[in-house]
Amino acid sequence: MIKIVVKEFALGDVEDPEIYLGAVAWDWLQTEHGMWCKEHATDLVYHQYMDHVTYGYKYYIKATFNNEDALIYKLKWNTNK
Numbered sequence: 298m299i300k301i302v303v304k305e306f307a308l309g310d311v312e313d314p315e316i317y318l319g320a321v322a323w324d325w326l327q328t329e330h331g332m333w334c335k336e337h338a339t340d341l342v343y344h345q346y347m348d349h350v351t352y353g354y355k356y357y358i359k360a361t362f363n364n365e366d367a368l369i370y371k372l373k374w375n376t377n378k
Contacts, residue, residue, distance in 0.1 A: 299367035303334050303341075303374075304358040307348060314354045318343065322358065330374060337366040 304325050308314050322343070325331040334341065338360035346355045362370060 298339070298361050298363060300359050300361050301367060301370060302357050303330070303338075303360045303370075305356065307351070307353055307355050309351065309353045311353075314345065314356075318345075318356055321356075325358075333373075334360050334370075337370070338362055 304322075306321055308317050311317055326335055340361040342359050342361075344357045344359065346357075348355050360370075
């Protein structure tokens with residue numbers, strides 16, 4: 298099993314970042330990239346980090362793939378993460 302960061306984005310200083318996370322994640326899951334990850338990943342997890350430079354938040358969505366799907370993902374979307 299291989300974990301890959303499949304989506305990352307930043308939010309500004311907002312009162313409830315989880316609400317904004319839901320909207321952005323939903324929009325991403327409707328794209329070809331998001332649908333492929335949802336279909337082939339065994340686990341999708343998000344991680345939230347405080348961005349001390351902008352006083353906002355950074356989010357990373359990580360997916361766990363089997364070896365074959367991880368290879369296909371890397372070839373199709375060419376990420377360096």
